[in-house]
Amino acid sequence: MAGPGGFFLRSRAGEEPGSTMSETILITGGRIIDPANGIDGPGDVLIRNGKIAAVGVSEHPDGAVRIDATGLIVCPGLIDLHVHLRTPGFEQKETIATGTAAAAAGGFTAVCCMPNTRPALDSVETLNLLAETIAAEASVRVFPIAAISMGRKSEEAVDFDALAAAGAIGFSDDGDSTRDSKLMRAALDASKRLDRPVMVHCEDWTLADGAMNEGDVSRSLGIKGIPAEAEEIIIARDLLLSAMTGGWLHVCHVSTARGAEMIRLAKERGVRVTAEVMPHHLVMTDAWVAGERTMHNTNEPAGAPGAPKDPNTKVNPPLRPESDTKGLLTELQRGTFDIVATDHAPHAEPEKGGSSFEKAAMGMSGLELALPTMLALVRAGHLSLNDVIRWLTIEPAKLLRMPLGTLTPGADADLCIFDPEATWTVTPETLRTKSPNTPLLGMTLQGRVRYTLVQGEVRFNG
Numbered sequence: 001m002a003g004p005g006g007f008f009l010r011s012r013a014g015e016e017p018g019s020t021m022s023e024t025i026l027i028t029g030g031r032i033i034d035p036a037n038g039i040d041g042p043g044d045v046l047i048r049n050g051k052i053a054a055v056g057v058s059e060h061p062d063g064a065v066r067i068d069a070t071g072l073i074v075c076p077g078l079i080d081l082h083v084h085l086r087t088p089g090f091e092q093k094e095t096i097a098t099g100t101a102a103a104a105a106g107g108f109t110a111v112c113c114m115p116n117t118r119p120a121l122d123s124v125e126t127l128n129l130l131a132e133t134i135a136a137e138a139s140v141r142v143f144p145i146a147a148i149s150m151g152r153k154s155e156e157a158v159d160f161d162a163l164a165a166a167g168a169i170g171f172s173d174d175g176d177s178t179r180d181s182k183l184m185r186a187a188l189d190a191s192k193r194l195d196r197p198v199m200v201h202c203e204d205w206t207l208a209d210g211a212m213n214e215g216d217v218s219r220s221l222g223i224k225g226i227p228a229e230a231e232e233i234i235i236a237r238d239l240l241l242s243a244m245t246g247g248w249l250h251v252c253h254v255s256t257a258r259g260a261e262m263i264r265l266a267k268e269r270g271v272r273v274t275a276e277v278m279p280h281h282l283v284m285t286d287a288w289v290a291g292e293r294t295m296h297n298t299n300e301p302a303g304a305p306g307a308p309k310d311p312n313t314k315v316n317p318p319l320r321p322e323s324d325t326k327g328l329l330t331e332l333q334r335g336t337f338d339i340v341a342t343d344h345a346p347h348a349e350p351e352k353g354g355s356s357f358e359k360a361a362m363g364m365s366g367l368e369l370a371l372p373t374m375l376a377l378v379r380a381g382h383l384s385l386n387d388v389i390r391w392l393t394i395e396p397a398k399l400l401r402m403p404l405g406t407l408t409p410g411a412d413a414d415l416c417i418f419d420p421e422a423t424w425t426v427t428p429e430t431l432r433t434k435s436p437n438t439p440l441l442g443m444t445l446q447g448r449v450r451y452t453l454v455q456g457e458v459r460f461n462g
Contacts, residue, residue, distance in 0.1 A: 023065050024048050025456060030069030030417065032056065034076060035390035036397075036406035045074055047413040050456035055407050069417055072450060075389045076405045077109025077140075077414035079396040080367065082174075082199075082252055082276060082341035085111070085142070087133055088126070089118025094346040094434045096137040099367070102344070102433035103140045104460035106368040107416035107449040110141035110404055111344075115152065116175035122147040122158045124166045131167065139459045140452075141414075143169045143400065145199060148187045154179040160190035169400060172199035174252060175316075177234050179205060184238065188247025197250035197274065197399065202234035202259070203317065211358045213286040213318040221290060221308065223358065228256040228324070231317050235259045239266045242273055250399070251275040253343050255317040257327020264336040274399060276341040277328055279373035280315065280364060285322045288313045288439055289357075296325045298376040303443040311352045311360035312439040315345070318362075329382060332391075339399065340374065340391040342366035346435030353437075365433045369440055372447035375420055379446070385420075413456040422448035 025047040032043050032055060043056035046064075080103065086094040094102075103111050113130075115121035121130065121144055134142045146168035150156040152175065160171065171187055177200065178184045187198045207230035212218050214225025235251060239262060242249035254260050254275055263275045283295045289310070293303030306313075313319060331337060345363025352360050374388045397405030404414060423446050428436040452460035 023456070024061055024063065025067065026060060026064040027067045027069050027074055027417065030072045030074035032074045032407070033386060033389050034407040035386050036076070036394040037408060039407070040386055045407065047456045050413055052407050052409050052411050052413050054409055067417070067451060072417050072419050074415060074417050076393040076407055077416050077452065077454065078107045078371070078392040079110045079405055080108050080342050080344070081112045081339060081396050081399060083111040083113055083344045083367065084116070084346065085113040086346065087117060088130065092348045096133050096142065098432065098434040100138045100140045100142060102367040102431065104452040105432040105449060105462060107371050107418055107452055108140060108367060109414035109416065109452060109454045110143065112143045112145050112169055114145055114172060114174045115147040120147045120152045121145070122150050124162050127163065127166045127168065140454055145170045145172050147171065148173045148178050148198065149183055152176055154183060157183055157186050160187070160194060164194045164196055168196070170197040170199045170250065172201065174199065174201045177201055177203050177205060181237065181241065185241050185245060188241055188245040188249065191247040192245060195401070197248045199250040199252055200238050201252050202231050202238060204230045204233045211314060212289050213320050215286060215321055217286045217290050226318055228258065228320065231256055232259045232262065235262055239271055239273060243271045246272060249273045253278050253281070253317055254328065255281045255320050255324065257324045257331070260328055260331035260336050264331060274338040275336065276339045277332055277337045278341060278343050279370050280366065281320065282325055282329055282377065283373055284319050284439070285325055286319045288319055293443065295376055296322055297329050297382060298380045300376050306439065309357035310439055311355060311357050312364060312437050312441065314357060314360050314362050315364050316362035333382065339396045340370070342370045346433050347437050348435050364438050365436055367433065368431050369426065369438060369445070371418060371449065372445040375447035413453055415453045416449060417451040418447060418449045420447050422446070424448050
């Protein structure tokens with residue numbers, strides 16, 4: 001597996017206002033939260049030559065660049081294992097430059113990009129070309145996820161060993177399920193040998209020909225729905241194959257309570273499975289498609305009603321009923337989910353607003369909205385701030401098998417500094433992504449990133 005920096009991180013010293021790796025930086029007055037080391041309290045962080053030098057120090061070296069973090073949270077840089085950067089082939093939606101700028105604005109210092117690109121990330125040559133673009137444009141760490149099948153067509157397996165050697169941190173046919181069970185078995189066999197996850201999009205393609213969750217809301221709107229069983233059938237299949245092979249299964253964007261329960265029970269039986277939940281599936285329901293703007297499971301005031309069939313509420317897997325948001329939150333609290341990820345899925349305006357709901361592309365942008373969304377669940381008393389930071393830092397770092405997500409002295413100085421009290425309104429102008437397709441547009445959120453540092457360099461200052 002590629003190292004924590006490697007060729008996946010552009011060297012941009014001097015390009016952003018603030019520090020460079022050669023400087024000594026002192027972050028003062030903040031509340032330091034580092035779940036990896038059990039730290040939660042006031043103190044200073046000292047950075048030298050791009051590395052964490054000391055935490056909780058009283059040393060104030062002469063000539064150090066100072067960042068005043070009074071009233072702010074100082075934590076390891078956030079890590080997102082599920083992001084669509086759309087490169088190569090779909091640069092009208094997002095680019096490496098704009099996607100990683102959005103990541104930095106959201107406090108993320110490392111992201112993993114999915115392979116549903118054009119061409120798909122199914123060859124060493126494509127990975128190498130992507131690495132060149134990342135080296136030239138990225139402002140945070142980017143690690144590629146390779147496809148499971150050539151062209152993501154579920155017909156021929158990729159060369160798992162060669163792609164792993166080229167830097168792939170996992171394998172996925174995300175956007176589609178791998179239809180051939182024999183091929184999925186081969187992928188899980190490879191995952192066991194290579195110690196890399198098979199990251200599955202679970203959706204029975206014969207049932208998933210609708211545009212939103214199948215239920216009372218879809219029927220009231222006259223929209224063909226996707227039943228929860230479409231997701232759960234493939235979760236069940238892949239759990240069985242993981243148990244058969246002993247391979248490492250990672251279930252992406254779980255959206256149903258029953259699907260999460262199936263994963264919990266499989267874990268209890270010793271199946272090697274990890275799983276992720278998305279912020280939008282914890283706080284949004286299918287009623288948003290009808291125009292509701294209530295952040296469920298939170299105490300946040302409802303936003304002004306939206307237009308029914310807003311294409312920005314169309315996502316895959318779809319927004320589910322409130323019973324599922326509650327069930328997912330319960331499973332997150334009890335430890336079923338290993339991480340929180342965003343499934344950042346930008347789409348250009350013609351693919352969203354320029355289409356009817358039924359024809360609009362599925363997906364919503366999320367990198368800049370994940371932290372404030374999760375903070376709303378903290379304010380409601382459902383989650384602790386320590387746990388939210390843990391799910392966004394050290395836990396994904398463990399899955400990556402990389403020394404990230406920590407403020408341990410000697411580690412790379414990847415940090416997120418955020419104001420948990422700051423309020424801001426979500427608009428295209430306040431977002432860095434190229435495609436601000438989110439149903440949160442116009443809503444006021446609480447919690448804003450102030451600084452993001454990668455290897456001691458300021459990559460975002462907001």
